Amino acid sequence: MPAHKNLKISAPHALKETTTHKFHNVTLEDNYAWMRADNWQEIFHDPSKLPERIRKHLEAENAYQDAIMSDTTPLQKTLFAEMKGRIKADDSSVPVKDGSYAYASAYEIGAEQPYFYRTSRDGGNKTILLDGEKEAKDKSYFRISSCEHSPNHQNLVWGFDDKGSEYFTLKIRDLHTGNDLTDIITNTGGYGVWDAQSEGFFYTKVDENHRPSQLFYHKVGTTEDEDILIHTEDDAGFFMNVSGSLLDDYIQIEIGDHETSECWLIPAHNPLNKPVCVAPREQGIEYSLVSGGDKFYILTNRDGAKDFKIMTAPINQPTVDYWEDLIAERPETLILSHDVYKDYLIWLERDKGLPRIMIHHRATGMEHAIAFDEEAYSLGLHGSAEYDTDTIRFTYSSMTTPNQVYDYNMDLRARELLKTQEVPSGHDPENYVTRRLMAPAPDGELIPISILYHRDTKLDGSAPCLLYGYGAYGITIPASFSTSCLSLVDRGFVYAIAHIRGGKDKGFAWYENGKRAFKTNTFTDFIAAADYLDQNNFTSYKHIIAHGGSAGGMLMGAIANMAPDHFGGIIAQVPFVDVLNTMLDDTLPLTPPEWPEWGNPIESEADFNIIHSYSPYENVKPQNYPAIFALAGLTDPRVTYWEPAKWVARLRELKTDDNPVMFKVDMTSGHAGASGRFARLEEVALCYAFALKVTGKA
Numbered sequence: 003m004p005a006h007k008n009l010k011i012s013a014p015h016a017l018k019e020t021t022t023h024k025f026h027n028v029t030l031e032d033n034y035a036w037m038r039a040d041n042w043q044e045i046f047h048d049p050s051k052l053p054e055r056i057r058k059h060l061e062a063e064n065a066y067q068d069a070i071m072s073d074t075t076p077l078q079k080t081l082f083a084e085m086k087g088r089i090k091a092d093d094s095s096v097p098v099k100d101g102s103y104a105y106a107s108a109y110e111i112g113a114e115q116p117y118f119y120r121t122s123r124d125g126g127n128k129t130i131l132l133d134g135e136k137e138a139k140d141k142s143y144f145r146i147s148s149c150e151h152s153p154n155h156q157n158l159v160w161g162f163d164d165k166g167s168e169y170f171t172l173k174i175r176d177l178h179t180g181n182d183l184t185d186i187i188t189n190t191g192g193y194g195v196w197d198a199q200s201e202g203f204f205y206t207k208v209d210e211n212h213r214p215s216q217l218f219y220h221k222v223g224t225t226e227d228e229d230i231l232i233h234t235e236d237d238a239g240f241f242m243n244v245s246g247s248l249l250d251d252y253i254q255i256e257i258g259d260h261e262t263s264e265c266w267l268i269p270a271h272n273p274l275n276k277p278v279c280v281a282p283r284e285q286g287i288e289y290s291l292v293s294g295g296d297k298f299y300i301l302t303n304r305d306g307a308k309d310f311k312i313m314t315a316p317i318n319q320p321t322v323d324y325w326e327d328l329i330a331e332r333p334e335t336l337i338l339s340h341d342v343y344k345d346y347l348i349w350l351e352r353d354k355g356l357p358r359i360m361i362h363h364r365a366t367g368m369e370h371a372i373a374f375d376e377e378a379y380s381l382g383l384h385g386s387a388e389y390d391t392d393t394i395r396f397t398y399s400s401m402t403t404p405n406q407v408y409d410y411n412m413d414l415r416a417r418e419l420l421k422t423q424e425v426p427s428g429h430d431p432e433n434y435v436t437r438r439l440m441a442p443a444p445d446g447e448l449i450p451i452s453i454l455y456h457r458d459t460k461l462d463g464s465a466p467c468l469l470y471g472y473g474a475y476g477i478t479i480p481a482s483f484s485t486s487c488l489s490l491v492d493r494g495f496v497y498a499i500a501h502i503r504g505g506k507d508k509g510f511a512w513y514e515n516g517k518r519a520f521k522t523n524t525f526t527d528f529i530a531a532a533d534y535l536d537q538n539n540f541t542s543y544k545h546i547i548a549h550g551g552s553a554g555g556m557l558m559g560a561i562a563n564m565a566p567d568h569f570g571g572i573i574a575q576v577p578f579v580d581v582l583n584t585m586l587d588d589t590l591p592l593t594p595p596e597w598p599e600w601g602n603p604i605e606s607e608a609d610f611n612i613i614h615s616y617s618p619y620e621n622v623k624p625q626n627y628p629a630i631f632a633l634a635g636l637t638d639p640r641v642t643y644w645e646p647a648k649w650v651a652r653l654r655e656l657k658t659d660d661n662p663v664m665f666k667v668d669m670t671s672g673h674a675g676a677s678g679r680f681a682r683l684e685e686v687a688l689c690y691a692f693a694l695k696v697t698g699k700a
Contacts, residue, residue: 011069013663014062016651025586026607028614032583033655034648042644043210046167046637049669060636060647060667067631067664074691077700081489081687086680087427088485096407096420098395099123100387103155110135114678118149118158131158131177138677142670145677147192151177152200153250157222159194159203166672167637168192169208174222187226191243194220198250198270204232206242212591212639214242217255219273233266233277239594240283246270247293248343248389251317254291260475260598263288267320281322293317294342294364295389300325301340301349307331308510312340312349329362334509341385341394346412348394350383352478355438355450355507357381359396361412370415376400377438378452380480395420399483401436401454401497404429425485433457434491436481441500441527441534447515449527450501450508451534452481459494466570466697467496467541469532473504473524474553475599476513486686493699496540502527504553518601518609522616525560532568544570547693551575552641552673555632559618559649562627571629571696573689576638576673579618580645582610591639619645622652626659631692633685634665638672664692 018033037056044051052060071078094108102123107116115134121127131149138144147161147170158177161170170192174183187205191214194203202221206214215238218229233255235242243256247270255266255277262285266277280298281289288310289302298320300313312329315321329337329349338357340349347362359372359381374381382397392413399405404423410416435455440448459465468490472479479499487497501507504516504524516524528548535541548569550558555577562572578584585603588594601609614620630653632646650665657663666688668676676682694700 011066013066013654014059016059016654018655023586025603026610028610030582030620032648034644034651035583037647037651038642038644042642046169046212046639047165049165049636052636060643060669063647063650063665064667064669067666070662070664071688071691071695074695074700077694078684078687078691081690082683084427084489085486085683085686088425088429088488089679090424090426093424096395097121097125098387100151101155105151105387107149109679114138114680115144115146116679120151129177131180132160132175137162143677145674148194150194150196150203152196152203153198154200156200157183159196161190161192161194163192163672165637166635166668166670166674166677168212168639168672172205172220183223185220185222185224185226187220187229195244195246195253197253197273202273204244204253204273206244211238211589213238213595217242217244230274232268232274237594238588239597240264241595248387249293249295251295252293256290257283258288259595261286261288262598263290265289265291267291278320280320290340291320292340292342294347295344299328299340299342299347301337303510308514309333309335310337310510312337312347334511336506336509338506339383341383343386343392343394343412344390345392348383348385348412350381352506352509355501357480359383359410361415372396372410372417374398374400376403376436378436378481379403380482399423401452401481401483402431402434404483423483429485429488438481439534439538441531443523443527443530445523447503447523447527449503449531449534451531452499452501453535453540454487454491454497455540456491456494459491459496461496461539463536463539463542464545465494465496465541466490466545466547466693466699467498467535468547468549468693469498469500469528469535470549470554471500471502471524471528471531471557472550472552472554473500473502473516473528473557475504476506476510478505478507486683486690489687490690490693493694495693495699496535498531498535498540500528500531502531502557517599519612521600521612522560524557525564525616528557528561529565529568532565536568543568545697547571547573547696549573549575549689549693551577553578555579555641555646556581556618560616560621562630563618563621563623566625566627569628571693572631573692574630574632574646575675575689576634576641577618577632577646577649578641579649582613582617582620584642584645585613590642619649619652622649622656624656624658627653627657627661627663629661629692629696630663631689632663632665633675633689634667635671635673635675636667636669640673643667 021035091111097104097106103120113135118132119128149160158175172187191206194205196203207216217233220229253268257264264283265280297314311331313325315324335353338350379400384395407421408417439451555574558574559579603610634646
């Protein structure tokens with residue numbers, strides 16, 4: 003990676019203070035454990051409490067990164083301007099009809115934060131309900147988590163986070179006066195679910211370890227200390243959520259980890275009734291319910307239905323003894339989510355890697371599908387805010403096609419295009435090519451790769467490539483439209499997404515074969531994608547920039563250790579690279595709920611050995627590494643700042659090359675990075691400038 007001419011600056015030197023821990027007869031040495039602040043929980047609430055020694059080290063890292071990248075400052079400004087120019091300055095959502103009103107959000111020209119408004123059902127003058135730009139004034143970080151109007155449309159419960167730590171505060175706004183009531187609820191999960199009478203709402207409280215383990219009911223006009231505890235989850239490995247129904251008939255308490263779920267019901271008209279358990283948790287059994295008036299419709303993997311099926315139960319007998327099959331499992335066609343309306347059951351499924359919306363008439367059982375013809379595309383099912391409807395909403399995009407919003411009439415089987423994403427600076431899909439490739443993995447599996455490139459880009463191995471991957475939690479990275487990546491593609495890059503195991507791109511088995519004992523498949527799949535792109539002249543190894551964040555950042559750390567010569571550079575955003583130490587510490591926010599995904603190295607020697615074999619931090623070794631750029635947020639409760647800080651220090655200690663390893667930590671944000679629709683583009687511009695610099699295109 004070419005450095006700034008005449009620049010003389012040394013990377014920060016992290017002192018080595020060895021601590022040791024012994025697990026399963028293996029002694030782990032950690033030279034940089036001191037970077038973890040003892041008061042890390044306090045820092046989430048007040049970043050100024052960060053110990054001075056650690057603060058100085060992080061500030062030195064930021065100064066080093068600034069210096070190394072200083073010659074790209076004009077390029078970063080150009081990239082930012084390009085990306086901002088592709089975003090409609092006064093963009094707005096398509097209003098959603100609910101009762102007498104239609105609700106939507108929009109941006110003022112130049113605004114970082116949205117405002118939320120409503121009109122009469124069929125349009126008319128806007129009434130602004132909440133102005134995010136006004137609420138964010140004078141705050142270095144601000145994110146609105148939710149805005150939920152009450153069933154009687156008189157109040158709004160809304161949440162915000164002003165530190166990036168995801169401890170959300172809830173307030174109630176009177177929609178007639180436009181003023182907030184005195185009710186203030188702190189340390190919540192970020193949203194409220196109203197009861198049927200609009201007298202109060204349910205919310206989850208987040209504990210000191212950032213786990214939503216308690217459900218409370220708040221009555222409008224009371225104080226937080228008067229709130230009523232409804233349900234407690236004592237198992238630290240399970241998270242709790244709460245939701246309502248379109249019919250306002252039931253409140254659902256949803257408890258689960260990554261492979262087991264449990265649901266409790268409360269009548270929405272009697273919010274203080276004792277919750278009733280639908281089906282007690284069973285290891286490996288997942289289910290979710292939607293109320294359909296006379297029946298519950300249940301999406302589940304019960305009875306060995308790995309790719310899920312849909313069952314029903316009488317509304318007054320929802321317990322598992324009364325469940326009956328309705329939609330059978332079809333292997334390798336994964337049902338992702340479902341909704342129910344007066345006349346229709348609908349669901350989103352993934353067949354052969356591509357999404358499809360299915361419509362099932364409740365009375366006749368007749369079915370039809372909504373699908374598209376492109377090689378790779380993304381569908382989003384948004385449904386309706388009303389139960390008695392024949393119209394649902396969905397979104398469509400591909401890597402060349404901007405996002406489109408459709409209403410679909412299920413009776414007429416007709417779609418209506420409501421909005422196409424505007425690209426103010428211009429976008430001609432004919433200038434770009436998107437393809438779906440299949441790369442052979444070492445075990446013979448075929449790894450899908452979605453790629454985008456400019457029609458004029460030569461595919462002779464000379465093109466640089468940004469190769470993105472995630473591969474965890476069953477999350478599928480869609481082949482959707484991105485205005486940001488066009489800044490690379492227009493400069494001759496091939497933009498590629500590797501749909502590796504650990505996601506659900508090819509069914510539930512694709513997820514199972516990329517977790518726990520099979521986790522290394524995720525890493526070798528990504529390397530296989532790089533191999534395919536190199537060997538088929540889409541790019542070459544030295545021109546590939548690998549990119550991933552969070553669990554995808556762990557992927558970046560693993561492939562850096564396993565195949566450093568396959569990549570010209572690596573971008574690791576909020577990277578989960580200290581996997582073993584984190585999974586061995588059950589006091590950290592996400593550790594117990596994460597054991598089903600990675601394994602429990604405390605209880606299981608086998609799990610310990612597997613994680614120890616790939617954990618990026620432990621497996622850094624003396625060898626050449628490509629240029630590496632790590633990014634983090636100080637108040638991130640998901641991937642704590644010290645994980646990348648330690649990883650960077652260990653890389654510098656052991657690597658045998660002169661390529662830079664840079665670390666940028668945002669001292670005012672958390673896992674999601676900077677808040678605001680434009681501010682976050684500054685980080686994207688910085689990452690892209692790194693990619694351009696490493697590949698000699700800056």
